[in-house]
Amino acid sequence: MDVGGSFDTFPKLLLRNAAQFGNHAALRHKHLGIWQTFSWTQVLDIVRAYAVGLQHLGLKQNDTIAIIGANRPKMYLTVMAAQMVRAIPVPVYSDAVADELSYVLGHADVQFVAAQDQEQVDKVLSVLEHLPHLKTIVYDEDRGLRDYDHSRLMKIEDVIAEGRAALAADDSLAAKVDALIASGEGSDTSIILYTSGTTGSSKGVVLSAKRCIDGAIDTVGFDKLTENDVALAYLPLAWVGDHYLNYAQGLVAGFCMACPEGPETVQQDLREIGPSFYFAPPRVFETMLTRLMIRMEDAAAIKRSMFHYFLKVARKYGEAILAGKPVPLSGRILYGIGSMLVYGPLKNVLGLSHVRVAYTAGEAIGPDLFVFYRSIGLNLKQLYGQTEAFLYVTCQPDGEIFADTVGPPAPNVVVRIAESGEVQFKSPGMFVQYFKDPAKTAETMTADGYVKTGDAGFFDEKTGHLKIIDRARDVGRLKDGTLFAPKYLENRLKFYPNIKEAVTFGDGRDFVCAMINIDLTAVSNWAERNNIAYGSYQELAAHPLVYEMVGRNIAEMNVSLAEEKVIAGAQVRRFMILHKELEADDGELTRTQKVRRRFVADRYAALVAAFYNGAKETDISTEVTFEDGRKGRSSARLKIYDLPTTQVPADFENAA
Amino acid sequence: MRLPDVSDVLLRVESVSLAFGGVKALTDVSFDVRKGEIRAIIGPNGAGKTSMLNVLNGFYHPNQGSITFKGKTRTRMQPYEASRGGIARTFQNVALFKGMSALDNITAGRTLKMHCGLFWQALRFGPAQREEIEHRRRVEEIIDFLEIEAIRRVPVARLPYGLQKRVELGRALAMEPELLLLDEPMAGMNLEEKEDMSRFIIDVNDHYGTTIALIEHDMGVVMDLSDRVVVLDHGIKIADGSPDEVKKSQAVIDAYLGVAH
Numbered sequence: 045m046d047v048g049g050s051f052d053t054f055p056k057l058l059l060r061n062a063a064q065f066g067n068h069a070a071l072r073h074k075h076l077g078i079w080q081t082f083s084w085t086q087v088l089d090i091v092r093a094y095a096v097g098l099q100h101l102g103l104k105q106n107d108t109i110a111i112i113g114a115n116r117p118k119m120y121l122t123v124m125a126a127q128m129v130r131a132i133p134v135p136v137y138s139d140a141v142a143d144e145l146s147y148v149l150g151h152a153d154v155q156f157v158a159a160q161d162q163e164q165v166d167k168v169l170s171v172l173e174h175l176p177h178l179k180t181i182v183y184d185e186d187r188g189l190r191d192y193d194h195s196r197l198m199k200i201e202d203v204i205a206e207g208r209a210a211l212a213a214d215d216s217l218a219a220k221v222d223a224l225i226a227s228g229e230g231s232d233t234s235i236i237l238y239t240s241g242t243t244g245s246s247k248g249v250v251l252s253a254k255r256c257i258d259g260a261i262d263t264v265g266f267d268k269l270t271e272n273d274v275a276l277a278y279l280p281l282a283w284v285g286d287h288y289l290n291y292a293q294g295l296v297a298g299f300c301m302a303c304p305e306g307p308e309t310v311q312q313d314l315r316e317i318g319p320s321f322y323f324a325p326p327r328v329f330e331t332m333l334t335r336l337m338i339r340m341e342d343a344a345a346i347k348r349s350m351f352h353y354f355l356k357v358a359r360k361y362g363e364a365i366l367a368g369k370p371v372p373l374s375g376r377i378l379y380g381i382g383s384m385l386v387y388g389p390l391k392n393v394l395g396l397s398h399v400r401v402a403y404t405a406g407e408a409i410g411p412d413l414f415v416f417y418r419s420i421g422l423n424l425k426q427l428y429g430q431t432e433a434f435l436y437v438t439c440q441p442d443g444e445i446f447a448d449t450v451g452p453p454a455p456n457v458v459v460r461i462a463e464s465g466e467v468q469f470k471s472p473g474m475f476v477q478y479f480k481d482p483a484k485t486a487e488t489m490t491a492d493g494y495v496k497t498g499d500a501g502f503f504d505e506k507t508g509h510l511k512i513i514d515r516a517r518d519v520g521r522l523k524d525g526t527l528f529a530p531k532y533l534e535n536r537l538k539f540y541p542n543i544k545e546a547v548t549f550g551d552g553r554d555f556v557c558a559m560i561n562i563d564l565t566a567v568s569n570w571a572e573r574n575n576i577a578y579g580s581y582q583e584l585a586a587h588p589l590v591y592e593m594v595g596r597n598i599a600e601m602n603v604s605l606a607e608e609k610v611i612a613g614a615q616v617r618r619f620m621i622l623h624k625e626l627e628a629d630d631g632e633l634t635r636t637q638k639v640r641r642r643f644v645a646d647r648y649a650a651l652v653a654a655f656y657n658g659a660k661e662t663d664i665s666t667e668v669t670f671e672d673g674r675k676g677r678s679s680a681r682l683k684i685y686d687l688p689t690t691q692v693p694a695d696f697e698n699a700a
Numbered sequence: 701m702r703l704p705d706v707s708d709v710l711l712r713v714e715s716v717s718l719a720f721g722g723v724k725a726l727t728d729v730s731f732d733v734r735k736g737e738i739r740a741i742i743g744p745n746g747a748g749k750t751s752m753l754n755v756l757n758g759f760y761h762p763n764q765g766s767i768t769f770k771g772k773t774r775t776r777m778q779p780y781e782a783s784r785g786g787i788a789r790t791f792q793n794v795a796l797f798k799g800m801s802a803l804d805n806i807t808a809g810r811t812l813k814m815h816c817g818l819f820w821q822a823l824r825f826g827p828a829q830r831e832e833i834e835h836r837r838r839v840e841e842i843i844d845f846l847e848i849e850a851i852r853r854v855p856v857a858r859l860p861y862g863l864q865k866r867v868e869l870g871r872a873l874a875m876e877p878e879l880l881l882l883d884e885p886m887a888g889m890n891l892e893e894k895e896d897m898s899r900f901i902i903d904v905n906d907h908y909g910t911t912i913a914l915i916e917h918d919m920g921v922v923m924d925l926s927d928r929v930v931v932l933d934h935g936i937k938i939a940d941g942s943p944d945e946v947k948k949s950q951a952v953i954d955a956y957l958g959v960a961h
Contacts, residue, residue, distance in 0.1 A: 076841060308850035
């Protein structure tokens, strides 16, 4: 197969795919309960008509078109059609509230918007005054939109139909489209992806076509992806992960991208589609395992004991078998039986039966969790990347998998550790600049062309793989000089199923304190088993027994921390369980569900103060934002518990 | 824009009275429902709202008065005649088949539209199969419309109340009714569920052009949703008109807030 090669824009790749793979499935989606397939030829046909339709509406080269919606085929087709006219697609998180939307749309000077449905159209209309350049909104689903003023509103279906009619009426138009595709250059801006903004307002990362494709070619080759692979495109459209893993790799390898019916049906769709390439953040794997374990607890005794027995077998031999290492015959036979009775059906239930390559990234994954999935035969690997790199910086090759590293540099990527401990890289897919922000661009690039990731990390001596510690600017020190890496502690805490989210404080303080969010699924199940009555999340979170349980978890972590000399002093002394879950709508998390540490510290300054003034409880009243943008207040009295810390062994203390 | 034609009356209730023994549930109530409108029937507890709805779909037979539906006047109508005639309803307390999936429940709403005999249906072959595929398509359209794809296969007993209500609405829609009767569609719902349900009711009216008569307690919802409102109190009609007119009516204010005697 001619992989990528001389192709420097996605529309050119689309032409190649239509010629080379023709009737192979390119895009699938479920309509009225039945999976519908579009072949590469059909996709090309639609995209050509769509591109012509958009041109008629006035979309030109270098115009920006925002794309707001879930993973619907029309949204992906919009990306392709926009790139075909050499315009710039700007996907936006579909759950963004109007304010966030207005910032991104305004900053990107969008002339066009492609919205999925009434909800998104309404949001755009509500911020219209901030969008002076906006010409037309096109939309996918017309429900509820019939009575809207259609002077600047058009259904995507109609845009495509118009384009088709124009193509049919004028024979020379097809040649013009071909010429337009041929005129595309590798240096064209392929897409602008707005970062989720862990550190302040989001920045528009400009990626060029040739670089995107070069990056994707490398990883497609690395994981040997072909036109016979299938991926389920369920990640947020605006996230680099979806654009890279599904869109870019899909076009480069020619594999099929399946769109789920809706966000709630992903689990079912996964089972029906049976993807061969799968990506999920650790959170998803964790939820899957938690649910699985809870259901196993409810299973009959025979099934349960069978499950636990074969899980032990898997733990012993599974990973070695997956890595192709020598395993005794008896082990292979036992594992084989286990595959038939437990692992196979299990993977089938999870929709992972056909997965050849699975990745996880974004956060650290718990070693137990990681080993569990690998031991049942799922080829789960880790990668490290960021939007500025067009995803991949490092990734783990088959056979070299470790739970606590993110792997060696991806093909053609150069990684170095700066003197400050910061990870810096140079990669084929790296970004061109931040949109309209040369100052930030200059700040992020080094003089010799490396990109600063802002993450602190080091190369593991044993394996040669990269290890990420934390965001460089978040790493601090306690008053006594002990290293304080908040993310490291929080990840350790989050490995406990009861703890969904944790935020630790300690920089410049005497000791470390933690705010905890309990995991409702796990804790409510535990409550049910132990006859603990509660009326709401808030009530459950404040329950003394829940406090005790979480306290035991943290104390356990403290014990294990005592063995790690560098951070033994950073054990958690005090903690509280928050009365509400941290929410992206309240600005406490990013849209990719990462904690915005500084924001949380500001918002809950009163609680942080209470941590360090020795109070046993404190009152809090915070503003909460509902999904529809309305605001309300939520108040509670929160208890603070103290925890014992484990003494650091004397020799270590001296060493530290 | 939907603009109900004043002349186009779909259902006319004339001087209906209903008594259970000595209890007068309805006394001489008259009103009409125009094609394409959303008509609300409101009133304090025990005002006779549900009785009125039961009279409309033939479950109760009025002691006096007549009901004219699509130009045909009847005094006694059986519920099955009402559903064949194009009247569908939902219930105040969800009345679904608890052990069946959402999909099966909605499909049950299409029973009256199935024409193949028992023989063909048992074989599930030929015409029966073709018919079933067609019905399934209609059901899937409703599932898509109500955004309940994720619970297609879930037994309704396991669903939260708000979703059960939505499935029930789906089953009523499966009958492709001309007149849809909703008995307290938002009872027991939280704000978000109420907003969702309101949107679906408006969408049903707008998309399918279905005429809707609904009973509701939540005044805010009623006033936002309906084109016209009829107010009952102690089985007597005390007001009839647009939401604004009704809101201003002294009789209505008295009925809801009570009068100093």
